[in-house]
Amino acid sequence: MAILTLAAKSLWNRRLTSALVVVAIALSVTLLLGVERLRTQTRASFANTLSGVDLIVGARGSPINLLLYSVFRIGDPTNNVNWSSYRTLATDHRVAWTVPLSLGDSHQGFRVLGTNQNYFQRYRYGRDHPLHFAEGREFADLFDAVLGAEVAERLGYRLGQSIILAHGAGAVSFALHEDKPFRVVGILARTGTPVDQTVHVSLAGIEAIHADWRGGAPLPGFHLSAEQVRQLDLTPKTITAFLVGLNTKTAIFRVQREINEFSAEPLLAILPGLTLQQLWDLMGLAENALLVVSGLVVLVSFTVMLVALLTSLNERRREMAILRAVGAQPSQIFTLVLGESVTLALAGATCGLLLLQGALWLAGPVLEAQLGLTIAAWPPSRYELMLLVAVLGCGLVAGMIPAWRAYRYSVADGMTLRM
Amino acid sequence: MKTLLSLHIATALTVMSTVLFAAPPHVHGAGTLQLVLEGSRLNAELRLPAINVVGFEHAPSDTKQEEAVKKAVALLRDSRQVLTPSEKAQCTAAPGVVASALLLEHGQADHDHDDHDEAHDDDHADFDVRYGFDCRRPEALKQIKVRLFQPLPKLERLDVEMVTATGQARQRLVPGQAVITLP
Numbered sequence: 001m002a003i004l005t006l007a008a009k010s011l012w013n014r015r016l017t018s019a020l021v022v023v024a025i026a027l028s029v030t031l032l033l034g035v036e037r038l039r040t041q042t043r044a045s046f047a048n049t050l051s052g053v054d055l056i057v058g059a060r061g062s063p064i065n066l067l068l069y070s071v072f073r074i075g076d077p078t079n080n081v082n083w084s085s086y087r088t089l090a091t092d093h094r095v096a097w098t099v100p101l102s103l104g105d106s107h108q109g110f111r112v113l114g115t116n117q118n119y120f121q122r123y124r125y126g127r128d129h130p131l132h133f134a135e136g137r138e139f140a141d142l143f144d145a146v147l148g149a150e151v152a153e154r155l156g157y158r159l160g161q162s163i164i165l166a167h168g169a170g171a172v173s174f175a176l177h178e179d180k181p182f183r184v185v186g187i188l189a190r191t192g193t194p195v196d197q198t199v200h201v202s203l204a205g206i207e208a209i210h211a212d213w214r215g216g217a218p219l220p221g222f223h224l225s226a227e228q229v230r231q232l233d234l235t236p237k238t239i240t241a242f243l244v245g246l247n248t249k250t251a252i253f254r255v256q257r258e259i260n261e262f263s264a265e266p267l268l269a270i271l272p273g274l275t276l277q278q279l280w281d282l283m284g285l286a287e288n289a290l291l292v293v294s295g296l297v298v299l300v301s302f303t304v305m306l307v308a309l310l311t312s313l314n315e316r317r318r319e320m321a322i323l324r325a326v327g328a329q330p331s332q333i334f335t336l337v338l339g340e341s342v343t344l345a346l347a348g349a350t351c352g353l354l355l356l357q358g359a360l361w362l363a364g365p366v367l368e369a370q371l372g373l374t375i376a377a378w379p380p381s382r383y384e385l386m387l388l389v390a391v392l393g394c395g396l397v398a399g400m401i402p403a404w405r406a407y408r409y410s411v412a413d414g415m416t417l418r419m
Numbered sequence: 420m421k422t423l424l425s426l427h428i429a430t431a432l433t434v435m436s437t438v439l440f441a442a443p444p445h446v447h448g449a450g451t452l453q454l455v456l457e458g459s460r461l462n463a464e465l466r467l468p469a470i471n472v473v474g475f476e477h478a479p480s481d482t483k484q485e486e487a488v489k490k491a492v493a494l495l496r497d498s499r500q501v502l503t504p505s506e507k508a509q510c511t512a513a514p515g516v517v518a519s520a521l522l523l524e525h526g527q528a529d530h531d532h533d534d535h536d537e538a539h540d541d542d543h544a545d546f547d548v549r550y551g552f553d554c555r556r557p558e559a560l561k562q563i564k565v566r567l568f569q570p571l572p573k574l575e576r577l578d579v580e581m582v583t584a585t586g587q588a589r590q591r592l593v594p595g596q597a598v599i600t601l602p
Contacts, residue, residue: 250462252582253453272579273587
């Protein structure tokens with residue numbers, strides 16, 4: 001024990017070098033754990049976004065893109081699906097329910113989603129959690145809007161407030177639907193999914209604000225007031241995609257095949273769980289590369305520690321000799337130097353972990369707002385703890401080298417040191 | 420924007436009407452297996468390129484090839500031999516239902532397969548097999564062993580897609596690693 005106190009004091013004596021070594025180890029540990037944390041949390045966050053949906057149907061294209069755009073609202077917009085195709089498939093006897101999704105407009109950078117009441121009843125996230133209203137109710141009127149939790153919180157919206165939707169997806173849009181404001185009638189409870197960043201309106205509402213528009217701009221000299229537009233037939237002509245729940249899962253692959261061979265227009269049906277896994281398979285390579293690189297950075301940081309300890313050993317031959325003279329065993333010298341490296345590794349790993357928590361605490365809200373990613377900051381997962389133990393193991397092994405040298409010195413040149 | 424898009428779709432539709440029917444992928448060396456477990460019922464659909472089962476993809480033209488097709492059908496019909504679910508699940512199986520262009524009378528096969536592309540002469544053919552299992556204890560069904568790689572050495576991989584009450588998953592089987600783990 002006394003040896004370990006001595007080790008700590010000896011490190012304190014060389015505190016600048018020690019601090020730099022700790023910083024190097026801490027940064028590398030932060031990087032290693034950060035990569036791992038982001039990887040697993042991204043996966044969990046994505047997997048928790050949608051549950052209980054058998055198929056997602058959109059226009060033919062890449063399955064991954066359809067999933068990303070329709071559920072996570074990222075990636076490139078997909079082509080649209082004709083309303084008639086949607087109705088045909090929605091009334092198939094094997095289909096239990098559908099939720100139509102229409103994307104394309106935005107409000108202050110938040111996506112506007114046109115859908116119907118099924119969305120609030122059928123949408124499930126995490127382990128089969130339904131959506132809950134924090135305040136208010138579902139949309140009923142043409143110009144009613146339901147906000148996700150993050151939208152309401154960040155823009156400070158209350159029930160009854162009127163909001164203006166913008167055309168397109170930008171945060172700053174010059175094409176506003178300002179003649180037809182929407183009224184906030186409901187605010188959803190937080191889900192930790194992209195739902196939080198979404199403004200929900202009815203499909204008819206989406207149709208209504210575009211009723212007097214052609215080709216992405218208002219028709220000059222032609223204007224329909226909010227009242228006039230109510231008289232129109234507001235059945236949408238197209239939607240972006242729709243979610244499908246089947247009566248029996250047994251039919252799932254057959255329905256998928258039939259939709260993929262749908263004769264009226266080229267459609268694509270995906271199984272969201274399979275497509276997500278396909279995405280992870282693609283990402284796996286990049287993720288592993290990142291993990292290997294961060295592992296190498298850890299090794300580099302321990303090389304730094306080795307350099308520092310080995311250099312200091314030369315300066316400390318006299319110190320070692322004095323220790324020997326006052327009765328220290330060579331094995332105690334070994335423990336002293338090893339104790340120093342373990343202390344450094346332990347301090348580095350702890351600081352690294354704290355640094356990561358701090359960084360996530362700071363960056364968490366940004367990640368959630370920008371990417372819809374919820375990163376749990378605490379506690380570290382078992383795998384992360386295993387990584388930490390591996391880091392400490394590296395420290396121990398690396399520490400053996402200077403410890404062994406010190407041990408050899410203390411035996412070989414003990415008091416015969418010439419100054 | 421939306422009308423513009425639908426206009427695009429309309430034109431695209433007329434232009435593409437000949438390629439509307441997407442044929443499922445056909446990759447030599449790679450088979451697919453789709454599994455659905457619902458309640459006590461396990462359904463499986465296996466699709467293998469004929470070239471990896473019998474070594475050719477046309478209707479058998481001599482007795483030797485007819486023999487090969489017969490042997491393949493016998494192999495694929497034997498459900499328990501192809502797919503072995505966990506013992507504890509106590510599954511009983513009906514014989515697999517085998518369908519293939521190779522099993523049709525000569526000429527009929529080409530007709531059946533080529534209806535969307537008349538000019539395509541050397542078309543590919545598959546073996547499609549449907550299996551049904553009834554399991555007394557489906558909750559104990561965690562793994563399914565696939566024993567296709569030994570009798571079909573030219574089969575390099577089997578892409579498995581599965582759907583159960585707990586989720587959807589995919590897995591790639593290769594020789595020596597031929598056990599499906601259900602989600």
